[in-house]
Amino acid sequence: MQLNHETGGGKASRAIGKAVAALLGGQLCLGSAAASEGAPRNRIEFAGLYYKESARVQVSEPTLRWTRSFSGDRSFSLRLGFDAMSGASPSGALPTLQAETYTSPSGKSFRAGAGELPKRTFYDERVSAGLEYTQPWASGLSGNSGVNVSSEADYLSLGISQSLAWEFNRKMTTLTLGASHNRDTVEPRGGLGEPLSDMETGTVEEGGSKSKSISDLLFGVTQILDRRTLLQVNLGLGFDSGFMTEPYKGVSVFDDAGSLVGLLRESRPDSRRRTTLLTRLNRHLGRDVFSGSLRWYHDDWGVDSWTLDLRYHFKPDLDQVWQPHLRYSRQTAADFQRFALREGEPLPEHVSSDMRLADLNSLTLGMKYSRPVLNGRLSLRLEYLLQSAPVPDGQVPEPLRGMDLNPDLKALLFGLGYTIDF
Amino acid sequence: MEEQGRLEATDSGWRFSFTCFGGPCEVTLDHAPRRLAQELGEEARCEALRIQSKFSRYAPSSELSRINRGAGKACEVDAETAGLLDLADTAHHLSEGAFDISAGVLGQLWDFRRSGEQVEGSEERRRSLLARVGWSRVDWRRPRLNLPARMELDLGGLGKEYAVDRCLALLATNHRGALLVNFGGDLAVHGTREGDQPWRVAVEEVDAGQPERMLHLREGALATSGDNRRFVYWHGKRVAHILDARTGLPPDKAPRSVTVAAPTCCEAGLLATLALLRGAAAGTFLEEQGRPHWIRNADE
Numbered sequence: 001m002q003l004n005h006e007t008g009g010g011k012a013s014r015a016i017g018k019a020v021a022a023l024l025g026g027q028l029c030l031g032s033a034a035a036s037e038g039a040p041r042n043r044i045e046f047a048g049l050y051y052k053e054s055a056r057v058q059v060s061e062p063t064l065r066w067t068r069s070f071s072g073d074r075s076f077s078l079r080l081g082f083d084a085m086s087g088a089s090p091s092g093a094l095p096t097l098q099a100e101t102y103t104s105p106s107g108k109s110f111r112a113g114a115g116e117l118p119k120r121t122f123y124d125e126r127v128s129a130g131l132e133y134t135q136p137w138a139s140g141l142s143g144n145s146g147v148n149v150s151s152e153a154d155y156l157s158l159g160i161s162q163s164l165a166w167e168f169n170r171k172m173t174t175l176t177l178g179a180s181h182n183r184d185t186v187e188p189r190g191g192l193g194e195p196l197s198d199m200e201t202g203t204v205e206e207g208g209s210k211s212k213s214i215s216d217l218l219f220g221v222t223q224i225l226d227r228r229t230l231l232q233v234n235l236g237l238g239f240d241s242g243f244m245t246e247p248y249k250g251v252s253v254f255d256d257a258g259s260l261v262g263l264l265r266e267s268r269p270d271s272r273r274r275t276t277l278l279t280r281l282n283r284h285l286g287r288d289v290f291s292g293s294l295r296w297y298h299d300d301w302g303v304d305s306w307t308l309d310l311r312y313h314f315k316p317d318l319d320q321v322w323q324p325h326l327r328y329s330r331q332t333a334a335d336f337q338r339f340a341l342r343e344g345e346p347l348p349e350h351v352s353s354d355m356r357l358a359d360l361n362s363l364t365l366g367m368k369y370s371r372p373v374l375n376g377r378l379s380l381r382l383e384y385l386l387q388s389a390p391v392p393d394g395q396v397p398e399p400l401r402g403m404d405l406n407p408d409l410k411a412l413l414f415g416l417g418y419t420i421d422f
Numbered sequence: 423m424e425e426q427g428r429l430e431a432t433d434s435g436w437r438f439s440f441t442c443f444g445g446p447c448e449v450t451l452d453h454a455p456r457r458l459a460q461e462l463g464e465e466a467r468c469e470a471l472r473i474q475s476k477f478s479r480y481a482p483s484s485e486l487s488r489i490n491r492g493a494g495k496a497c498e499v500d501a502e503t504a505g506l507l508d509l510a511d512t513a514h515h516l517s518e519g520a521f522d523i524s525a526g527v528l529g530q531l532w533d534f535r536r537s538g539e540q541v542e543g544s545e546e547r548r549r550s551l552l553a554r555v556g557w558s559r560v561d562w563r564r565p566r567l568n569l570p571a572r573m574e575l576d577l578g579g580l581g582k583e584y585a586v587d588r589c590l591a592l593l594a595t596n597h598r599g600a601l602l603v604n605f606g607g608d609l610a611v612h613g614t615r616e617g618d619q620p621w622r623v624a625v626e627e628v629d630a631g632q633p634e635r636m637l638h639l640r641e642g643a644l645a646t647s648g649d650n651r652r653f654v655y656w657h658g659k660r661v662a663h664i665l666d667a668r669t670g671l672p673p674d675k676a677p678r679s680v681t682v683a684a685p686t687c688c689e690a691g692l693l694a695t696l697a698l699l700r701g702a703a704a705g706t707f708l709e710e711q712g713r714p715h716w717i718r719n720a721d722e
Contacts (some may be wrong), residue, residue, distance in 0.1 A: 010711030011690065012516045014698060019512040020688040023505030024587055041498060227596060286464055377482045422488075
């Protein structure tokens with residue numbers, strides 16, 4: 001039986017053969033890539049996040065992203081976000097043996113009972129927006145340009161970014177090169193105080209503001225190892241300069257009897273070099289996907305961290321996805337991180353009691369579920385976060401030792417997302 | 423939870439079976455490791471279900487439903503849909519309008535499932551339904567489609583054959599051995615079997631109870647139009663359910679089924695359908711096309 005196009009011969013056979021070749025031809029060797037060829041032209045993504053710490057900050061964070069795709073692999077996306085943050089944030093001061101009242105220069109005060117972590121209550125709103133544009137520059141080479149802005153009552157951040165992705169080796173290998181720059185300005189409420197000055201009595205500059213710049217470079221390689229395995233390695237280099245001190249955070253000063261004698265504003269170096277190395281492996285197992293990544297971070301403030309992130313996409317059928325998630329990280333403290341100072345000791349040039357710069361262990365356990373709803377896809381996410389940075393005994397006077405001076409942070413995070421293509 | 427696929431050993435490899443396009447589907451692989459057979463079978467199943475759901479007339483979230491809901495205004499379609507519309511357009515012209523993907527509504531005139539007879543009062547309905555049919559009134563300029571209001575498209579006559587060709591191509595890139603993709607009797611093969619043995623495939627006979635007809639196939643594809651589940655009675659004779667879009671009626675002296683061999687399943691399926699639409703001239707038409715074919719004529 002001969003079935004060649006030539007021997008078919010009939011008019012209908014030839015015409016149909018040609019249309020079939022056009023239909024199948026462009027897709028035969030592309031495999032699953034053909035599915036994305038039919039990508040819709042508009043996508044709306046909504047994400048809402050609700051975050052509740054045991055007794056601290058709660059954040060609700062709706063964001064909306066609209067992506068419009070054009071022919072020739074060009075796309076444009078607009079992101080709008082609104083964060084409402086309210087609750088109580090650690091002031092940087094440690095709990096004390098007696099109840100204390102802390103007053104800021106603006107006259108606002110807060111009170112913490114004996115053994116209670118002093119916190120500053122606050123309410124902040126942040127509005128953010130971003131624009132991105134992706135287009136091919138040459139065969140296999142595509143560029144992505146972006147601008148973003150975010151604004152709070154006391155904070156403004158402006159940023160630009162540019163990245164290039166080069167696909168070669170029959171699309172098995174992708175090299176990524178990216179650069180971004182952010183310029184942030186803070187104008188603290190209640191005025192800008194001098195680092196290391198007394199938080200309650202020190203003078204402040206009304207309406208004073210400070211800036212910092214954050215620059216990042218990214219080098220990435222993504223390699224398809226076989227038809228089920230993808231390996232990604234990213235190297236990130238960052239350089240920050242300017243005012244990085246947190247204007248609302250202080251460090252407690254205790255005397256040897258464990259009584260609080262003062263609260264000093266924290267002080268951080270005005271430059272920081274950061275290095276990040278991320279390795280990620282994605283492996284398809286039948287319909288399921290396993291994704292694991294290991295991230296190493298180092299900066300010249302002395303912070304080193306390792307983060308392990310494991311996810312499994314379990315697809316019981318074509319519609320539903322269950323995704324368990326485990327994340328664990330360990331971090332060493334910055335050289336100048338101190339939970340407290342002792343009265344009479346020479347003042348260090350830099351000091352911060354920020355838990356995020358301390359010896360910190362962090363664990364996240366979560367589950368995400370998604371399924372089609374109406375014409376789109378709904379996802380629900382629940383995560384539990386545990387962060388632990390106990391205060392070393394050597395950092396506080398004898399009477400305070402043994403107290404749980406920095407209780408573990410326990411948070412629940414609930415996320416809701418909806419994506420629709422049209 | 424939906425039914426999953428099933429893998430079983432054959433004399434020379436593996437067979438993966440699942441249900442899609444309203445019937446049994448299977449992928450047979452010679453000389454494949456069990457795990458690869460399972461993976462490729464799953465891949466074929468996912469691809470078949472993807473095509474089925476993308477071009478379903480009934481699922482509100484399908485691409486085809488999106489197009490049909492947009493009737494009355496212009497919309498853009500993706501490359502895959504455009505390729506299928508181009509193919510349907512070609513078949514429409516070749517059949518001088520008898521083949522028409524906007525003719526799905528005419529199915530309402532016939533009771534396919536049970537008696538196969540025309541439904542009551544169908545003569546007036548036929549005229550009113552024909553007003554909603556006509557690919558020539560659709561403004562199709564790739565990638566823009568302007569479907570007149572109240573019209574709807576049905577790609578049911580192409581989807582299964584297209585899925586067979588797609589799955590064969592997908593699997594052939596990852597499997598060196600011989601391969602058969604058979605979705606409810608529409609099938610395609612790839613690669614040479616050991617000793618150049620042909621694939622022996624059964625073509626369902628129009629009458630249940632009769633022995634299946636076995637065909638031998640070494641390359642290309644086979645597709646059948648007309649079968650024993652969907653038929654209509656026309657002038658007292660049981661004929662294939664294919665309707666001429668210009669009249670809403672079965673072609674005169676249509677055979678009960680036509681099986682065609684061609685390089686691709688899409689071509690085989692369309693040639694079989696176009697042949698049925700030629701009625702008594704089905705055989706002559708297929709002779710002209712130079713494609714091997716098997717025709718089963720209507721009851722005497």
